[in-house]
Amino acid sequence: MFIIPKLQLEDIFACAQCGYCVKKCPVYYFLGWESTSPRGKMFTLKEILGNNSRLDEQKIHKLGKPLSMRFFNCTFCGLCKEVCHVEVDLLEIWSKVREVLYELGIVPESIIKLSETVKQSKNIYMMDNTSRMDWVTYTGADVNFKDSAEVVYFVGCITSFSGRVQSIAQAVSSLLNYVNEDWTLLKDEWCCGHPLVLSGAIREARVLAFHNVEMIESTGAKRVVTGCPGCYLALKHEYPRLLGKKPKFEVLHSSQLLSTYITSGRLVVPKSDITLTYHDPCELGRISGIIREPRVVLQSVTDTFVEPEYFGRESICCGSGGLLKAVNPSLAESIAQRRYGMLASTNVEVIVSACPTCVQTLAQTATTMQNGKRVIDLSQLIAERIGLM
Amino acid sequence: MTTSDKFLSELINRLGQEYVSVDSLEKLVYAHDFAALPKFVKLLFNTTPDVIVRPKSTEHVTEIMKLANEYKIPVIPRGSATWGFGGTVPVKGGIILDLTGLNRIIHLDEKNGLLTVECGVVWEDVIRFLRKTCWELPTYPSSALSSTVGGWAATGGIGYGSLKYGPFVKNVVKVTAVLPDGRVIVVDDNSDPSLSQLFGSEGILCVFTELTLKMVPKNEAEMPFMANFSNFANALMAAQEVLRLTRPHSLVLRTFGFVRTKDYVESDAYFFGCFNDNRRDVYEQYLKLDSIVNRYRGYLVPEDEARREWEERFYTLRIKKWGPSILGNEFIIPVHKILDMVRYCWQLGNQAHLDVEVEVMFISKDEALMFPLFLCDERKPIRYLMSAAIAKKVLDVAIKVGGRPYGYGLWNFPFMEIAEPEKKRELERMKSTLDSQNLLNPGKTIGAEVMLGLPLPGKLYSTFMDGVWVLRKVI
Numbered sequence A: 001m002f003i004i005p006k007l008q009l010e011d012i013f014a015c016a017q018c019g020y021c022v023k024k025c026p027v028y029y030f031l032g033w034e035s036t037s038p039r040g041k042m043f044t045l046k047e048i049l050g051n052n053s054r055l056d057e058q059k060i061h062k063l064g065k066p067l068s069m070r071f072f073n074c075t076f077c078g079l080c081k082e083v084c085h086v087e088v089d090l091l092e093i094w095s096k097v098r099e100v101l102y103e104l105g106i107v108p109e110s111i112i113k114l115s116e117t118v119k120q121s122k123n124i125y126m127m128d129n130t131s132r133m134d135w136v137t138y139t140g141a142d143v144n145f146k147d148s149a150e151v152v153y154f155v156g157c158i159t160s161f162s163g164r165v166q167s168i169a170q171a172v173s174s175l176l177n178y179v180n181e182d183w184t185l186l187k188d189e190w191c192c193g194h195p196l197v198l199s200g201a202i203r204e205a206r207v208l209a210f211h212n213v214e215m216i217e218s219t220g221a222k223r224v225v226t227g228c229p230g231c232y233l234a235l236k237h238e239y240p241r242l243l244g245k246k247p248k249f250e251v252l253h254s255s256q257l258l259s260t261y262i263t264s265g266r267l268v269v270p271k272s273d274i275t276l277t278y279h280d281p282c283e284l285g286r287i288s289g290i291i292r293e294p295r296v297v298l299q300s301v302t303d304t305f306v307e308p309e310y311f312g313r314e315s316i317c318c319g320s321g322g323l324l325k326a327v328n329p330s331l332a333e334s335i336a337q338r339r340y341g342m343l344a345s346t347n348v349e350v351i352v353s354a355c356p357t358c359v360q361t362l363a364q365t366a367t368t369m370q371n372g373k374r375v376i377d378l379s380q381l382i383a384e385r386i387g388l389m
Numbered sequence B: 001m002t003t004s005d006k007f008l009s010e011l012i013n014r015l016g017q018e019y020v021s022v023d024s025l026e027k028l029v030y031a032h033d034f035a036a037l038p039k040f041v042k043l044l045f046n047t048t049p050d051v052i053v054r055p056k057s058t059e060h061v062t063e064i065m066k067l068a069n070e071y072k073i074p075v076i077p078r079g080s081a082t083w084g085f086g087g088t089v090p091v092k093g094g095i096i097l098d099l100t101g102l103n104r105i106i107h108l109d110e111k112n113g114l115l116t117v118e119c120g121v122v123w124e125d126v127i128r129f130l131r132k133t134c135w136e137l138p139t140y141p142s143s144a145l146s147s148t149v150g151g152w153a154a155t156g157g158i159g160y161g162s163l164k165y166g167p168f169v170k171n172v173v174k175v176t177a178v179l180p181d182g183r184v185i186v187v188d189d190n191s192d193p194s195l196s197q198l199f200g201s202e203g204i205l206c207v208f209t210e211l212t213l214k215m216v217p218k219n220e221a222e223m224p225f226m227a228n229f230s231n232f233a234n235a236l237m238a239a240q241e242v243l244r245l246t247r248p249h250s251l252v253l254r255t256f257g258f259v260r261t262k263d264y265v266e267s268d269a270y271f272f273g274c275f276n277d278n279r280r281d282v283y284e285q286y287l288k289l290d291s292i293v294n295r296y297r298g299y300l301v302p303e304d305e306a307r308r309e310w311e312e313r314f315y316t317l318r319i320k321k322w323g324p325s326i327l328g329n330e331f332i333i334p335v336h337k338i339l340d341m342v343r344y345c346w347q348l349g350n351q352a353h354l355d356v357e358v359e360v361m362f363i364s365k366d367e368a369l370m371f372p373l374f375l376c377d378e379r380k381p382i383r384y385l386m387s388a389a390i391a392k393k394v395l396d397v398a399i400k401v402g403g404r405p406y407g408y409g410l411w412n413f414p415f416m417e418i419a420e421p422e423k424k425r426e427l428e429r430m431k432s433t434l435d436s437q438n439l440l441n442p443g444k445t446i447g448a449e450v451m452l453g454l455p456l457p458g459k460l461y462s463t464f465m466d467g468v469w470v471l472r473k474v475i
């Protein structure tokens, strides 16, 4: 039996069933059945609550895998929470339910595989974690490993291992060098744990959080910068909850750092007439509230920056959040195509985002399209404009 | 093969597997609408559908209706299920016809401002689509972020903009509808049946599949307003004067937050709305509003605050989280009876120990749509059931003072005989002509049926609810 904390229980009943979340949900957009919508899931939860505010284990087992699929067919984009009539923290509820499902062992096969992988190899790719720094050799980046530094650059699994976006790590490093930042990489970075939190594997995530915090704090760094919104969420918001204490360092996303460099004059980017649009990553924009900073950076590059349909807090997911790519790749692909279409219809030259996963997904989609656009990360755009890449 | 198996396989054959579901989770979530059902309802009705279908075209709907006729299976049309009167709740199983897949914006006649859409289009999409044009919607419901165009045609059709441009029915020129026997007809003001006969028929006479809506040219200026008052009576008098002296797009009056019945004497209130016209007219109307608000000792809030309230206009149920459940009813009432009615709602709230909030949306100088909301807690089933009778109590009095229910569906059906007997006769006549097998949304609006098709007499239902109300005092 799992006791739902009081506030979440109130939330489940407070859900007005008004359906504002239904139409917004990128998953429902393609699946179309009520049970796949946030509203449908909230109603289902109400129905599987037994007496005394407990999720009824028996009912969960009875509904089994189909129930679990409803909660894992979700990008965790947070649009449902954004439009909620009664301001229910739906992301919190979805996390809690995944936790329960994981505890009960009713999760999709791919989730079990993923969490085993991360547990064993400390990264999401089942790679030898000592090869995490290989991107340095591949890209020829100029990187220091120091025992202590002001800033730690937390690269993240996707940027470290995925060839398509290793250029983001190269860009961030070159920019940190360019402004003479006293920075270092971690000697033994582990997965941030965000994929495990999304899997519901909280205990396992805690182990990773503990290790990473220990590693970062051992450098005496005051700030940690990451280019990955998932890592940012983990380091900034999930770690304090997982560890029960606030780590001693400040966490910044690379777009925030770049924006302070630019506004303080530390970084001067030559303006050009390149036309750009920007895709707000859900975890960066809507969920973490970092919407202004990437735009400050973009506006330093060009005056012809075009907002796409749905931006800022209203931005639509690229399909790769919430582990959907692992659980339901074809659905993730459809969502990516829809979002890519909106971005491409701005008729700009380059699509920019500030997340390795979004960039990877949208760039991949672009390759399947006729006249696919170039999709790059914000840090790469800046490094290129300055001539560092 | 049983009949239902045969029916299902034929349904899948004709439509395709991807449009049909018998999944048990799906059945669970399609068994209700916006309102939380008291548990006893499940004893009376079979609210679980047998199958859910998501048609993609008018032809699909026709196929489904024909098949339903062949196998004598009820069909329950469903938009976004945001109507709280039980219209989309099955009473004896059947087919849920989820119409949200019919969601294309078909054509905008730019010259004449006529927009043709499929019935499952959500209002917000229409509003978004029109942003790029020189037209706008005359009227839309406050549930515009989720409800469908077809759903509003089937129900009340009063919302923002109705004060200035009239109800939805006055802003539609033509619809395509599928009749219970599967025939497709195009309906306008001069056809038989006519638009006004089918509009508001709550899904018991036809399924609307396509609608052609009248647009209005975009106005030069739009000016939201909001005024606070220290008591409801003053706010109401001011609102009446605003109606007399200006031409607002919308005017909504509300009690402030919800009224704690325990310690409250007279609630604060506010109204908000919007002027839209040419710049000069808007300005002049705003000046008039200013002096009216002053006269009634109100306070006109700054423009940005008023704009924020206007932008929040779709979020009318924010307070639900304090319930966490709500009970209520909606009715149209003469404007001069609003104060009496509000006071009665407060009195009822007091008796039942439920906090109450009241919203009044003006439809004209003489009539308003009133929506009292009682906060309660469905997790206490006995108390919730007892309190549910409050919805009937409110309506009893509203009808006595010259009002009428804003919808009937499953919960208000006994009131049609009292409030609108002629309308009921007309609907009964049309129902027997168009749907002799009683397959389209049976057991709603003009009469209810419990399990096994047994009729539920309105009187019995009313007496039961009255009994529950009395019992509440005892318990």
Ligand SMILES: Cc1cc2nc3c(=O)[nH]c(=O)nc-3n(C[C@H](O)[C@H](O)[C@H](O)COP(=O)(O)OP(=O)(O)OC[C@H]3O[C@@H](n4cnc5c(N)ncnc54)[C@H](O)[C@@H]3O)c2cc1C
Residues within 6 Å of the ligand: A018, B033, B034, B076, B077, B078, B079, B080, B081, B082, B083, B084, B086, B087, B088, B099, B119, B120, B140, B141, B142, B143, B146, B147, B148, B149, B150, B151, B152, B153, B154, B155, B156, B157, B158, B159, B160, B202, B203, B204, B206, B207, B208, B209, B314, B316, B317, B409, B441
């Ligand atoms: C926050 C909120 C605000 C609201 N504000 C308003 C308001 O301002 N004005 C107002 O009038 N209502 C309002 N409502 C009630 C409701 O949203 C409206 O009645 C809305 O038009 C219902 O649309 P729907 O798509 O949800 O229909 P549903 O709830 O799915 O269906 C309503 C009824 O219509 C039938 N039906 C649905 N689609 C069709 C169709 N295509 N053909 C035939 N029958 C059909 C169904 O069988 C059912 O009986 C509000 C509700 C909420 C939750």
